[in-house]
Amino acid sequence: xxxxxxxxxxxxxxxxxxxxxxxxxxxxxxxxxxxxxxxxxxxxxxxxxxxxxxxxxxxxxxxxxxxxxxxxxxxxxxxxxxxxxxxxxxxxxxxxxxxxxxxxxxxxxxxxxxxxxxxxxxxxxxxxxxxxxxxxxxxxxxxxxxxxxxxxxxxxxxxxxxxxxxxxxxxxxxxxxxxxxxxxxxxxxxxxxxxxxxxxxxxxxxxxxxxxxxxxxxxxxxxxxxxxxxxxxxxxxxxxxxxxxxxxxxxxxxxxxxxxxxxxxxxxxxxxxxxxxxxxxxxxxxxxxxxxxxxxxxxxxxxxxxxxxxxxxxxxxxxxxxxxxxxxxxxxxxxxxxxxxxxxxxxxxxxxxxxxxxxxxxxxxxxxxx
Amino acid sequence: xxxxxxxxxxxxxxxxxxxxxxxxxxxxxxxxxxxxxxxxxxxxxxxxxxxxxxxxxxxxxxxxxxxxxxxxxxxxxxxxxxxxxxxxx
Numbered sequence: 094x095x096x097x098x099x100x101x102x103x104x105x106x107x108x109x110x111x112x113x114x115x116x117x118x119x120x121x122x123x124x125x126x127x128x129x130x131x132x133x134x135x136x137x138x139x140x141x142x143x144x145x146x147x148x149x150x151x152x153x154x155x156x157x158x159x160x161x162x163x164x165x166x167x168x169x170x171x172x173x174x175x176x177x178x179x180x181x182x183x184x185x186x187x188x189x190x191x192x193x194x195x196x197x198x199x200x201x202x203x204x205x206x207x208x209x210x211x212x213x214x215x216x217x218x219x220x221x222x223x224x225x226x227x228x229x230x231x232x233x234x235x236x237x238x239x240x241x242x243x244x245x246x247x248x249x250x251x252x253x254x255x256x257x258x259x260x261x262x263x264x265x266x267x268x269x270x271x272x273x274x275x276x277x278x279x280x281x282x283x284x285x286x287x288x289x290x291x292x293x294x295x296x297x298x299x300x301x302x303x304x305x306x307x308x309x310x311x312x313x314x315x316x317x318x319x320x321x322x323x324x325x326x327x328x329x330x331x332x333x334x335x336x337x338x339x340x341x342x343x344x345x346x347x348x349x350x351x352x353x354x355x356x357x358x359x360x361x362x363x364x365x366x367x368x369x370x371x372x373x374x375x376x377x378x379x380x381x382x383x384x385x386x387x388x389x390x391x392x393x394x395x396x397x398x399x400x401x402x403x404x405x406x407x408x409x410x411x412x413x414x415x416x417x418x419x420x421x422x423x424x425x426x427x428x429x430x431x432x433x434x435x436x437x438x439x440x441x442x443x444x445x446x447x448x449x450x451x452x453x454x455x456x457x458x459x460x461x462x463x
Numbered sequence: 464x465x466x467x468x469x470x471x472x473x474x475x476x477x478x479x480x481x482x483x484x485x486x487x488x489x490x491x492x493x494x495x496x497x498x499x500x501x502x503x504x505x506x507x508x509x510x511x512x513x514x515x516x517x518x519x520x521x522x523x524x525x526x527x528x529x530x531x532x533x534x535x536x537x538x539x540x541x542x543x544x545x546x547x548x549x550x551x552x
Contacts (some may be wrong), residue, residue, distance in 0.1 A: 147476070147506070148517060149472075149517040149518055149547045150473065150476060150505075150506040150507075150515065151505060151506065151509065151515055151519075151549070153476075153505070166502060169505070171510035173511060174511050191511075192509050192510060192511070193509075193510060422516065
């Protein structure tokens, strides 16, 4: 079980430690006042990574070797110069810069490849580092795919690659999720890619294009580590699950208060178990009825529990972003944080929640330290 | 030599005290400073060497017009200020 959570917020990175049951405390603050968009705790060597967006000064990456006591700035992924005269426009007709706008995914590589890191970015890039972030390379196989120009902004102005799933069977097999751009699979370490979206549905495009796999707004993608052919999606239009590696996606139309939301996590040992945080769909983006809830399925999506104990049920307007729900290696402990600076943890899979903090800055991402 | 001053808000991330640097255009003056302080480059310029969207450089009180190649001329004794644009909030 993990006793430590990293909370990335609009105004800094917070390290939250468990003292005992229902007693989690902020143990350290880092980058106070700075916009921390994402953090990663590498289970292989214990290093921590924090992605910062300074606005005027751009996107930065820092690494800590001592659990956040000190940080060193390292390289960020950089885009190649666009070919002379090349003007790229996305599916919506908007110009796409070949420049780093945001780091939107950070994942450690497999144990067999120490030092390997992966980053997903806006606009729509997938980058690999083989040296703990000292250098990065853009995976041209995906960037140069002819369908990439059909991606477009979902929650941001540009398409963003937010989910990176490295297959536990073979580290050359990967799946990535893009908002908006669907789910992409590679079996050759990123040289070639295939978009698989049969069964997904996009209500926000004309009806004739609703089934186009490249136009799917995947909010978050999660792969089972024990049954890697199973993936869960929280999509703009609902919740989907596949058990055959995305040859077909099944839509789950009943899932408690709402099928809309941003995050999803799946149990590390039980592929049929997954959690979501529902909200009123896209035009409003607040909890249903002003009541914060987490939904959980334990039977592959046939039924959902709506978990409310310990969560505010009156006039609560917390929205939970796609990286702000996390699960630890045991599957018992989860944590989530909201745009209004609330942080909750559970130690029993969500049956009961404990409020850790109520006045944090807007929370972008939450992750357990292994 | 030009007198180069970086915005005080940058100092929290990368110390960049004012200094005298050679160069006949903005790019040359900045390059001279970045040779001394390479970490500062990415805070002012993007990965292609253009001025970041919400940064601005003044030469003797006038904002530079060439934000991509930084070719605006810098005369002897010029004052060059690297500031944050108000557009960034």
